[in-house]
Amino acid sequence: MTESGWGKWGSWEETESLVGKQIGVSRGGDAIELGAIRRWLEPKQMDCALHYDRSAAKAAGYRDVIAPATMAFTAGLAPYWSPGDPPAKSGDPGKQIDLPVIFSVPAPCNLSFATSVEIEFFEPMYVGDRITCTSILASLFRKTLKVGDGAFLRQEDTYTNQNDVVVAVANLDIFRFVAPEGAGT
């Protein structure tokens, strides 16, 4: 076993102590804006007037343009750098997406992969909304797979807008593990 690799290192007791508890809060870097929606639609070549045409959105019963529903994942991400943060130094690793279930939850694991994700939508996200994502460690299930000994961990993310209205709830299932001795990983 090694502590180097991917994720926060710790004992299974530490992992278990966090089940049911909040493991992260991230406030979206920006309010949802038309330009961000347009750039989100672009690589997927998604053409839906609800996401760029105010009159079409209103005709469909919305008070304004709405963001695509799965854009909640993006809208709830914190900035990678903010004014006041220290400047990058040569050799610093680039910042990657902060998944609390991997980077804030200690476990005796140095590898991981996502197995499943689901998201349920409750309210639309409008232009101007500011989204916050609150994560809890919903469950832990120890398991040994061919890739190694580890556990399935579920991160439950609740996305709320600036009025504390829940817009979506997502569940992300991750298998965190350590490869068997001699596996060459």
Added chain:
Amino acid sequence: MTDQSKLVLSDVKEGAELPPITMPITLHRLVMEAGANRDFSFIHHDKDVAKSTGAPDVYANTFFLMGLFERQLREWIGVAGKIKKIGPMQMMTFNCVGDVLQLTGKVVGVAEDGTISIEQVIESERGVTTKAQAKVQLS
């Protein structure tokens, strides 16, 4: 979807197929996607890092795949429909640079309240890469 769908609930039957989508995966598209969805994990834009984790090449991330499933649902239900849930989405293998993704979907259930259950699949040269269940609602 400038030509908006006029789908109505009474027309929806179990087994109906959603319009398919073809999506070629290029590094250019994945870089554009990372900039838009803010997931800058190296495995989604750096070939060496992706390969070091066992992937054949740089591969599409969860947000992109979820977005593609949403696009297919929206193109089918039109602006009047509501997307209620996507998932569980299961990733069986990678959707890599050079792959051409084929999205298909079909109706697997229609409830009296207008909720429609759908199964969606992404296939490529690698076989079935990704599956998702979804629920949409038509009034």
